[in-house]
Amino acid sequence: MKILLMGNPNVGKSVVFNRFTGADVIVSNYAGTTVEFTKGSMRIEGQHAELIDVPGTYTLDPTCKAEQIAVEMLKAGDVVINVVDATNLERSLNLTLQLLKRKAPVIVALNFWDETKHRGISIDVEKLERILGVPCVPICAVTGEGINQLVERIKDAKSSAFKYDEKERWHEVGNIVGKVQTITHRHHTLLERLGDASVRPTTGLPIAVVVLFLAFKVIRFIGEGLIGYVGEPVFENFWAPLMLKLSGLLGSEGFFHDLIIGQLIDGKIDFGQSFGLLTTGLFVPLAAVLPYVVAFYLVLSFLEDLGYIPRLAVMVDTLMHRLGLHGFAIVPMMLGLGCNVPGALSTRVLETRRERFIAATIMAIGVPCAALQAMVVGLLGKHGLGNLAIVYGTLFAVWVLLGVLLNRVLKGESPEIFIEIPPYRIPYLRGLSKKIWIRIKWFIKEAIPFVLLGVLLVNILYTLGIIQFVGRITASVITKVLGLPQEAVGALIIGFLRKDVAVGMLIPLGLTVKQLIIASVVLAMYFPCVATFTTLAKELGFVDMLKSAGIMIVSSLIVGGVLNLILPG
Amino acid sequence: MSEINADMKSGGFVANRVSLAQMQAGQTGKIVRIDGGHGMVRKLDALGIRVGKKITKISAQWMKGPVLLQQDNTQAALGFGMASKVLVELNARDEK
Numbered sequence: 178m179k180i181l182l183m184g185n186p187n188v189g190k191s192v193v194f195n196r197f198t199g200a201d202v203i204v205s206n207y208a209g210t211t212v213e214f215t216k217g218s219m220r221i222e223g224q225h226a227e228l229i230d231v232p233g234t235y236t237l238d239p240t241c242k243a244e245q246i247a248v249e250m251l252k253a254g255d256v257v258i259n260v261v262d263a264t265n266l267e268r269s270l271n272l273t274l275q276l277l278k279r280k281a282p283v284i285v286a287l288n289f290w291d292e293t294k295h296r297g298i299s300i301d302v303e304k305l306e307r308i309l310g311v312p313c314v315p316i317c318a319v320t321g322e323g324i325n326q327l328v329e330r331i332k333d334a335k336s337s338a339f340k341y342d343e344k345e346r347w348h349e350v351g352n353i354v355g356k357v358q359t360i361t362h363r364h365h366t367l368l369e370r371l372g373d374a375s376v377r378p379t380t381g382l383p384i385a386v387v388v389l390f391l392a393f394k395v396i397r398f399i400g401e402g403l404i405g406y407v408g409e410p411v412f413e414n415f416w417a418p419l420m421l422k423l424s425g426l427l428g429s430e431g432f433f434h435d436l437i438i439g440q441l442i443d444g445k446i447d448f449g450q451s452f453g454l455l456t457t458g459l460f461v462p463l464a465a466v467l468p469y470v471v472a473f474y475l476v477l478s479f480l481e482d483l484g485y486i487p488r489l490a491v492m493v494d495t496l497m498h499r500l501g502l503h504g505f506a507i508v509p510m511m512l513g514l515g516c517n518v519p520g521a522l523s524t525r526v527l528e529t530r531r532e533r534f535i536a537a538t539i540m541a542i543g544v545p546c547a548a549l550q551a552m553v554v555g556l557l558g559k560h561g562l563g564n565l566a567i568v569y570g571t572l573f574a575v576w577v578l579l580g581v582l583l584n585r586v587l588k589g590e591s592p593e594i595f596i597e598i599p600p601y602r603i604p605y606l607r608g609l610s611k612k613i614w615i616r617i618k619w620f621i622k623e624a625i626p627f628v629l630l631g632v633l634l635v636n637i638l639y640t641l642g643i644i645q646f647v648g649r650i651t652a653s654v655i656t657k658v659l660g661l662p663q664e665a666v667g668a669l670i671i672g673f674l675r676k677d678v679a680v681g682m683l684i685p686l687g688l689t690v691k692q693l694i695i696a697s698v699v700l701a702m703y704f705p706c707v708a709t710f711t712t713l714a715k716e717l718g719f720v721d722m723l724k725s726a727g728i729m730i731v732s733s734l735i736v737g738g739v740l741n742l743i744l745p746g
Numbered sequence: 747m748s749e750i751n752a753d754m755k756s757g758g759f760v761a762n763r764v765s766l767a768q769m770q771a772g773q774t775g776k777i778v779r780i781d782g783g784h785g786m787v788r789k790l791d792a793l794g795i796r797v798g799k800k801i802t803k804i805s806a807q808w809m810k811g812p813v814l815l816q817q818d819n820t821q822a823a824l825g826f827g828m829a830s831k832v833l834v835e836l837n838a839r840d841e842k
Contacts, residue, residue, distance in 0.1 A: 235792030235793060236788075236791075236792040238788060238792075240785070240788065240789050240792065264819045265818065265819050265820055267794055267818055268793060268794040268818070268820055271792070271794065296819065298819075347791075347794075347796060372821075373804055373805065376804065376805050376814050376823070377771070377804075377805040378805070378806075378807050378808050378811075381805075381807075487823070490823070491807065491811075491812050491814065491823045492807070494807065494811050494812045494823075494825070495807060495808070495809050495810070495811040503825065504812065504823075592825075593812075593824065593825025593826070593827050593828050594812050594823055594824065594825050595789055595790075595822065595823070595824045595825065595828065596822065596823055597793060597820060597821065597822050598814065598821040598822060598823055599821075600819075600821075
């Protein structure tokens, strides 16, 4: 049996999915978190059933790519669990009626049941059930209330005999709501007032500045704290002595030793420079990058679950229009700051191909991922925050300029923003920690193999003399245009695999601060890592991906060259 | 655009028609017409924003930025251009 979870965006389908399957699906408080369908399995009365979390849609008449996916999925389902926002009955029933019309066997889950009480809404569920002719179950997905009843009644799902004239659909919805729902007056809550304040320009702009500043502060505080008090001590005090013993056992030298342990620096292991699989290969992802990934996702996930992201989208809409995008394109950018792969996937929330191309291209060029940032902050941060400001400032300027340019050059116009602004919701701790855990697990699973592969490749390419060879060929570009030493070409080669390893390769080169700045900017811009590259190729198509990659290479050379000319020292 | 701002008598009180873009933040009114193309009408319709519905304008961003409206329990942000095409009949008591 195939069960589909369908409903408007941001009504908690993914929360229900997680409840049913125990699976790990990212849940946030804004429309469009699920852009791809997710499958899981569950048991109903001993029977195996496949559950599919379908992207949210307001209508079966699709208006964007995520909605198209939803409509196509409908054909494949045996039962539809229509998740409905009980605080927004009218809007939700619009989709419900369309589902009933398709004669799909439906069961309605009225989510956010707890919230209806605070909002002075009362719904006569039995009456609704009689009118619609399908089972209706009130639930509160985040706490799990009503979930068991919902599962029990899945077998009662049936196609309804409810009939209506398609042209009169809203009228029909209005009738039903009038019959089953009563609203009592109530005062605005503090959260609602805060919600309004964060989209009013006079208060919203200062709030946005404070939120982003605090986000930055908290990420640095947690990231540095975890590195300084957990990551480095564990590696220095426990791992280093072990590795030194292993190094002795392996004979302290030779190709195999260097592959596993790396070069000993003054007879000791230097996790930044040794470049062995078990030394630098583990230190970079676990001790240098993971702390920042944890910190970043903690903050991002909190803002997502609170419901701040759509409000931020409204505040930045005017700026984004200059780049040929609208405010909601801030979503791929924010996700991209963690990892460019989910950033690229989330460009699907945008309506047109043109927008998706612009968003994906400027994200891949101007938005550095957490792994790259962690390494750059670690490497450059000790030379003063001003240097970091140059890196971030340059990337931001490139992001804006490139967007403006693409908006001028590419044919067509970008549509205006039109998004739902969800109410602020206090993040539910269990949901929040689960989401952060999913993302960290994903990072570890994706990052560590590629970091190890990167370190392995560095060793092999150096031993075979390939990096030195490519360095000689490209010397004129690397040294004359970018002002970097020939050996830096190794970082550019490995940067295709993992950007954090690439930055790590700069450490033994002893670069000047100016060279570090240029190398960081170029590494961020010149090409996406292989994981992002394949995702972009899938999302944009091969031809557009090539165009995008061309833009990356050319713009990184120009920007690196200009920095080399104008930066002192 | 003679219709916009044109006072008209209805039900004994004076009503005033303005576009959603021209409404003041905090004002409430009923949507009387949506001048957008099929695509825009459809998008708004999906969220329940359609002729006959009562809406309240919550805020507008500077420099012709997006407009935020409340309709029942739904809040939505829409671009200035779209908001200019939504014609609203203001509630008499909200007029200033």
